[in-house]
Amino acid sequence: MRIVFAGTPAPAVPSLHALAASAHEIVGVVTRSDAPLGRKRVLTPSPVAQAAAELGLPVIKADRLDADATAAIGALQPDLGVIVAYGGLVREVLLSMPRYGWINLHFSLLPRWRGAAPVQHALIAGDRTTGASVFQLVPALDAGDVFAELRYDVPRGATAGQVLETLADLGARLVTDVVDDIATGAARAVPQRGEPTLAPKLTLADGALDLGASAEVVLDRFRGTTPEPGAHLAIDGQRLKVLDAFRGPDTVDGGAVPAPGEFALAGRDVVVGTGAGTVLLKTVQPAGRAAMAAADWWRGRRGETPRAELPGEPR
Known part of the structure; x- marks a missing residue:
């Protein structure tokens, strides 16, 4: 043909x-x-x-x-x-x-x-x-x-x-x-069956990670928006792109549980609290900078502990 x-x-x-x-x-x-x-x-x-x-x-x-x-x-x-x-x-x-x-x-x-x-x-x-x-x-x-x-x-x-x-x-x-x-002439088509769901084009806003949700829900959105439009967190009014992330430990520092949006160290890894569990950040990209290991980003803050904004919070 x-x-x-x-x-x-x-x-x-x-x-x-x-x-x-x-x-x-x-x-x-x-x-x-x-x-x-x-x-x-x-x-x-x-x-x-x-x-x-x-x-x-x-x-x-x-x-x-x-x-x-x-x-x-x-x-x-x-x-x-x-x-x-x-x-x-x-x-x-x-x-x-x-x-x-x-x-x-x-x-x-x-x-x-x-x-x-x-x-x-x-x-x-x-x-x-x-x-x-x-x-x-x-x-x-x-x-x-x-x-x-x-x-x-x-x-x-x-x-x-x-x-x-x-x-x-x-x-x-x-x-x-x-x-x-x-x-x-062998092709045969059959009608679609079931309830349709819609998948419109994503925008940058769709990549915002809601840390008030569970770690699994956060990671589902991270995977669904990677590489485009890109998953990100809001910290100090700027986007921190999340390029690589995994399920983190349920507790850090001998039993502490980070609150949603709070960061902590688990050994040498950077984790952030969610509504249930933590997410381990492996690679991030701060605004205007190149991609880097999350641990290097953490050290670059020189002791200033970050906190991610949650949806609906006033800046």
Whole structure:
């Protein structure tokens, strides 16, 4: 089949490579425009654009699938559209332009976690099993019939970035198998079953760790917001980014229990109290500084014991 592929970030690249190595022809790759990255804000092609260039595939850069993008895709005469984390909506007339429409690789077990950040929301909610689904794209958000899915047990301590990287690799084979089945006429899709939950794009505020909750809830949010948008604590009115954290001991200093938001040393490790238990901070990044071991950050405060702000507290 003649395939148009739409995707933007790194998790879409394995699917692009898998389809490029298949028996099908990728006639075009749609991705978002170059974006400013780094401190110098250098315009940089998306990971999918870079992969397409390496594969020698024609690229259409578009932030919205508007009339111009639709015309460019139509000129390619695709049989099927495949979308993986493109970052934009596919509307009519483009939706029904390919002979077999569009399919979408989505990183959740639909209908759970429809939306832009399914892996992040799954981890924040404490889901211990997630997965990936390939479904027929329809006008409603992530609501189409499902061709295939895979289940994945989340390893203890895994962050959203790590889970997404694994699902991207596993999902590449899943989507390629569905494309093969569509080509042979063997593909069968079934309606989604169950109560939908939503996974909207996360903001910086979603990374704030509520130390009034239990240590497990705090760590679920840490893992779900790492690496993006980034987990953090508020100390002295500034953000302390938390880059690496684990479950800490229940008590420190021979039985003391730090109150929520209070820091203490457990041996050489820095821990912070929560509503139940402690969280051990391994790597942090103070505002305007480079990442460092939490113990080095502690020593740099020269005896001044920090305290993290709790939600709703006056500054």
